[in-house]
Amino acid sequence: MLRSPLLLTFALLTSTAAVATPRWVRVSVPGSDAATSVVIAWNTDGDADDNVVEYGLSSAFDTSESGASFQAKGQLGWVHEVTLTGLDPETTYTYRVGGSAGFSAAHTFRTGPQDGCSPFRFIASGDHRSDDDFGPNPKWESILGEMQATGAGFIVETGDLVRDGADLKQWVNHMDMGSSHMGEIALMASFGNHDSDDVQGVSAAFNQLFALPTNDVTATEDFYAFEYGNAVFAGLSTATFDDAEGLAMQAKWLDDTLAEHADKTWRFVFFHHPVYTSHIDLGFAELNHPPNERGQNEHFVPVFDKHHVDVVFAGHNHFYERFSPMKGGKPVGSPAQGTVYVTTGGAGAFTYDEIDVLGFKIDPMLVICGAGIVGLSGKAEGSQICSGKHHYMEVLVDGPKLSVVVRATSAQNFSDSPSNVVVMDSFEITKSAGALDECAPPAVVEADS
Secondary structure, three states: OOOOHHHHHHHHHHHHHHHHOOEEEEEEOOOOOOOOOEEEEEEEOOOOOOOEEEEEOOOOOOEEEEOEEEEOOHHHOEEEEEEEOOOOOOOEEEEEEEEOOEEOOOEEEEOOOOOOOOOEEEEEEOOOEOOOOOOEOOOHHHHHHHHHOOOOOEEEEOOOOOOOOOOHHHHHHHHHHHOOOOOOOEEEEOOOHHHOOOOOHHHOHHHHHOOOOOOOOOOOOOOEEEEEOOEEEEEOOOOOOOOHHHHHHHHHHHHHHHHHOOOOOEEEEEOOOOOOOOOOEOOOOEOOOOOOOOOOHHHHHHHHHHHOOOEEEEOOOOOEEEEOOEEOOEEOOOOOOOEEEEEEOOOOOOOOOOEEEOOEEEOHHHHHOOOOEOOEOOOOOOEEEEEOOOEEEEEEEEOOEEEEEEEEOOEOOOOEOHHHOOEEEEEEEEOOOOOOHHHOOOOOOOOOO
């Protein structure tokens, strides 16, 4: 049946509008100057359009900035990235993205603190991949919502965002699922082994989708660093550049990066494969992943010790585990002497939580890092607490004090209820006297009577 010219014109107009409609709006922390700048990215199915971010202190959108775009692989379409500069510190802005063919819905971002005295909050989580070929886990959307609701500025992600990084549809599903939150809270991801593509470098889907800082060695986002307030964060890759040469190269880069940021009070590193973890190897089968699986320890740990990294976040094992402060592979007395190592792999993928089998409660974590069963226990030296629940870590940095609360989430393996939300763990680190003295309140001097 022939269509009328009017219908054909309408179809062309609506098709063009649909092609250029922004999707997957997301915010990222820049490598430096997080107090006065931010990175905004989004995708369209069509060409570059106008690449505009309109923003302001209200929905008036009285300022605009343009950026660059490039054509990504297949279903990913075109990627648009705009860096906004000259912003006010600790300020909430409203923004939208798009161009002449249409704009996105409004989102908000908040700039970081200008000095080391203002508190800020971030989240650590990992392993939100699906257990099938969908990509992200269905539980992740609600877990991401809970993380955003904390008011944190960003999430450091320990990897395994999708099940198969070479499958573009899984990345499409990932971005679709996260789209209602990633425009408000930055996802600062690291490479997990499941995220690996059939290509490496700038052509990998991970590099094309996440507008992260780049390193000055490979010019990729596989590993990178950023500043925020009085802290420096470094995301490493134990899934790419993961042979001895690549790990040594990353260790050298990290050594240089931490030296350049020696003035920062706090140092955090995150990546996928844990340095230390409890582990059960039955000979014929392993219940979970072992420590130092990629041989990264000999390269990374000396750098962590040299620069006294405060916390190292890893994932890979789908549970939560915290170690006492470690140095040189051994527990030490306090955080002032060593590094706290944490495995946080509970953001969606099936975890090692307690299950009910014919009325009997079976808790794999009792075997992996607890008291064990008939003498069988894989508890590692220095392991302090373990849990198989879905969870995230909420971290508050307040001058010389770090406070961490680990929360189980509503979504668990076999249930989804607000009653599942409990505090699993908490700990604090306080720097010694003299750290950030300028943040101390002024002494009260009483007047003579």
